[in-house]
Amino acid sequence: MSVAGLGASRAGTLRRPSAGGPGTAGGSARPTKPRTGWKSLVALLVVAGITVWSAIAVGVDFGALIENANNASNTLIQLVQPDYSFFPQTVPALVETVQMAIIGTAVSVIIALPISFWASRATNPNSVALGIVRFVMNVVRSVPDLLYASLFVTVIGTGALSGVFALVLFNLGIMVKLISEALDGLDRGGQEASLATGATWFKANRQAMLPEVAPTYISQTIYVLELNIRASTVIGLVGAGGLGMLIDKVRTFYQYHYLSLIIFEILVIIVLLELLSSFARKRLIK
Amino acid sequence: MNDPHSTPETSGAGIRFEHVDVTYPNGYRGLKNVNLQIAPGEMVAVVGLSGAGKSTLVRTINGLVPITSGQITVGEFGLHGLRGARLRQLRSEVGMVFQSFNLAKRTTVLNNVLMGRLHHTSAWRTLLAAWKKDDVELAMQALERVEIVQKAYANASELSGGQQQRVAIARALAQKPKVILADEPTASLDPPTSHVVMRDLQRINTELGITVVVNLHFLDLARRYGQRLVGLRSGEIVYDGQGADADESVFESIYGRSLTAEDVLPETTAELS
Ligand SMILES: Nc1ncnc2c1ncn2[C@@H]1O[C@H](COP(=O)(O)OP(=O)(O)OP(=O)(O)O)[C@@H](O)[C@H]1O
Numbered sequence: 001m002s003v004a005g006l007g008a009s010r011a012g013t014l015r016r017p018s019a020g021g022p023g024t025a026g027g028s029a030r031p032t033k034p035r036t037g038w039k040s041l042v043a044l045l046v047v048a049g050i051t052v053w054s055a056i057a058v059g060v061d062f063g064a065l066i067e068n069a070n071n072a073s074n075t076l077i078q079l080v081q082p083d084y085s086f087f088p089q090t091v092p093a094l095v096e097t098v099q100m101a102i103i104g105t106a107v108s109v110i111i112a113l114p115i116s117f118w119a120s121r122a123t124n125p126n127s128v129a130l131g132i133v134r135f136v137m138n139v140v141r142s143v144p145d146l147l148y149a150s151l152f153v154t155v156i157g158t159g160a161l162s163g164v165f166a167l168v169l170f171n172l173g174i175m176v177k178l179i180s181e182a183l184d185g186l187d188r189g190g191q192e193a194s195l196a197t198g199a200t201w202f203k204a205n206r207q208a209m210l211p212e213v214a215p216t217y218i219s220q221t222i223y224v225l226e227l228n229i230r231a232s233t234v235i236g237l238v239g240a241g242g243l244g245m246l247i248d249k250v251r252t253f254y255q256y257h258y259l260s261l262i263i264f265e266i267l268v269i270i271v272l273l274e275l276l277s278s279f280a281r282k283r284l285i286k
Numbered sequence: 287m288n289d290p291h292s293t294p295e296t297s298g299a300g301i302r303f304e305h306v307d308v309t310y311p312n313g314y315r316g317l318k319n320v321n322l323q324i325a326p327g328e329m330v331a332v333v334g335l336s337g338a339g340k341s342t343l344v345r346t347i348n349g350l351v352p353i354t355s356g357q358i359t360v361g362e363f364g365l366h367g368l369r370g371a372r373l374r375q376l377r378s379e380v381g382m383v384f385q386s387f388n389l390a391k392r393t394t395v396l397n398n399v400l401m402g403r404l405h406h407t408s409a410w411r412t413l414l415a416a417w418k419k420d421d422v423e424l425a426m427q428a429l430e431r432v433e434i435v436q437k438a439y440a441n442a443s444e445l446s447g448g449q450q451q452r453v454a455i456a457r458a459l460a461q462k463p464k465v466i467l468a469d470e471p472t473a474s475l476d477p478p479t480s481h482v483v484m485r486d487l488q489r490i491n492t493e494l495g496i497t498v499v500v501n502l503h504f505l506d507l508a509r510r511y512g513q514r515l516v517g518l519r520s521g522e523i524v525y526d527g528q529g530a531d532a533d534e535s536v537f538e539s540i541y542g543r544s545l546t547a548e549d550v551l552p553e554t555t556a557e558l559s
C-alpha cells in the first residue's frame with residue numbers, strides 16, 4: 001500500500017495516484033462522430049425499392065377498379081340494407097364466435113405470461129435460452145391465423161375446437177411479442193434491488209417486474225380479445241366455427257342483406273369491447 | 287439455517303479490499319489497485335468526483351460489479367469468482383440503497399420491503415405471494431424503524447422521494463444485513479430530506495452495529511455522517527482518514543480544485559438537530 005507523505009502530520013493519509021495525476025480523469029479529447037448516416041440511407045432506399053417492386057408485381061390496376069364499379073354498386077346497395085329478421089338465426093353462431101374468442105384468449109394469455117418473461121432480455125439473463133424461445137415465437141407468429149385454422153380443420157375437423165386451437169397459437173405469437181417488449185421497456189430498478197438482496201432471477205422477476213407489467217398485460221389481453229372476435233369470424237370461413245361459417249353460407253347464396261347484418265353485429269361487439277377496454281385501461285392507469 | 291429468527295440480532299461484518307482492480311468489458315479501468323479495510327460496525331463515507339468510481343467501489347462489495355483481479359472479503363465470503371448460490375447468500379447479508387430508490391412502483395410499500403426476504407422464501411411461496419407471517423412482521427418492524435409504517439399498504443408510486451428512500455432502507459433492514467451499502471442515497475432528495483435519510487443510516491449503524499458504506503457527493507454530508515472518509519479519484523483511493531481531518535489540501539487531491547460553495551449542501555440543519 002503506497003502512502004504518500006502529503007498529509008504526514010494528520011491521522012488521515014493522502015495516497016498519491018500512481019499514474020497520470022490530476023487532469024487525466026475522463027480525458028477531454030472529442031470523440032469522432034460514429035458514421036451511421038449511410039446506414040439509414042441504405043435502409044430507406046431498400047424500403048422504397050421494395051415498395052415499388054411490390055406495386056409492379058401485384059399489378060395495381062386502377063382502370064379495372066373503375067370498370068367493376070357498376071357491378072359493385074349493386075352489391076353495396078344490398079350491403080347497406082341489413083335484414084334484421086335474420087337476427088335470431090345468427091344468434092347461435094354469434095355466441096359461438098364470442099365463446100371461441102374468450103376461450104382462445106384465456107388459454108393463450110395464461111401460457112403467454114411465463115413465455116414472455118422467458119423471451120425478454122430484461123427478465124432472462126441466459127442469452128442462449130432467449131435466442132431459442134425468440135426463434136420459436138417468431139416462427140409461431142409468422143404463420144397467419146387462416147393457415148392455422150385450415151391446418152386444424154384438416155387435422156381435427158370442422159367446428160369451434162379447431163377455431164380455438166388456431167386462435168391460441170395466433171394469440172400466443174402476438175401476446176408474447178407485446179408483453180416481452182413491454183418488459184424490455186420497464187424500469188428495472190426493483191429487479192436490480194431484488195437481485196442485490198440475493199434473490200434468484202425468478203423471484204426478482206415475480207416480485208419486481210410482474211407488478212410493473214401487469215397493467216400492460218391486462219390491457220393487451222383485452223386487445224387480443226378484440227382481435228379474436230375479428231379473427232374468429234375470418235377463420236370460420238375455412239370451417240373453424242362461429243360467424244365465419246355462417247358468412248360463408250350466406251355469401252354462397254349471394255344473401256348480402258344477411259351478410260351485412262352479420263358484419264353489423266361484429267361491429268357492435270367490437271365497439272362494445274372497445275368501450276370496455278378503454279374503461280378498464282382508465283381504471284388500471286390511475 | 288433458512289430461518290432468519292434462529293440467528294441472533296444482526297451485527298456488522300468487516301470488509302477488506304486487497305489490490306482490487308475492476309476493468310469493464312469495454313476496457314475502462316473502474317478501480318485501480320484499491321486497498322481498503324473496513325472494520326465491523328464502522329460507518330465509512332466514500333467521496334469523489336462524478337466518474338471517480340464510487341459506484342463501482344460499492345457495487346463490487348455485493349458482486350453487482352465483478353472484480354477483475356485482487357480480492358474482496360466480506361465477513362467469511364471472498365468475492366473473487368463468487369457465483370450462484372454462494373453469491374446470493376452473500377448478497378442476502380448485504381443490503382443496498384440506491385440513488386434512484388429502485389422500488390417497484392406499481393406495488394405496495396410492504397411488497398417492496400418484502401423483497402428483502404426473497405432469499406429466505408421458497409420459489410413457490412414467492413410465486414403465490416404466500417409470505418410467512420414472521421417475514422411480514424419483520425418487514426413491518428423495518429418500516430417502523432424508518433417511521434413510515436403507516437404507508438405499508440400504499441402504492442410505492444404515491445410516496446415522496448424521501449419516503450421512497452426510507453422504504454428502500456427498510457427493505458435493506460428486512461434482510462437483517464451485516465452490511466448496508468448506499469450509493470448516493472441523497473442525490474435525488476432536497477437538503478432537509480437528505481439529513482433525515484442520513485440520520486436513519488447513522489442510527490442503523492450505531493443502534494444495530496451494521497457496517498455502513500455510503501457514497502456521497504457532498505463533502506459536508508460525508509464529514510458529518512461518516513466517521514471515516516475515503517476519497518476516490520480516477521479509480522484510486524487518494525485519501526483515507528477521519529472526516530474531521532479532511533482539510534483544503536485533502537479536498538484538492540480528491541476534487542482537483544479548491545472548495546467552493548457548490549460543494550456543500552445549503553445549511554438547513556438548524557431545525558433538524
Ligand atoms: N458498465 C460500465 N461499462 C463501462 N464503463 C463503466 C461502466 N460503469 C461505469 N463505467 C465507467 O467507470 C467510471 C466510474 O464510474 P462510477 O459509476 O463508479 O463513478 P461514480 O464515482 O459513481 O460517478 P457518479 O458520481 O457520476 O455516480 C466512469 O468513467 C464510468 O464511465
Ligand SMILES: [Mg+2]
Nearest residue numbers: 340341342470
Ligand atoms: Mg455513482
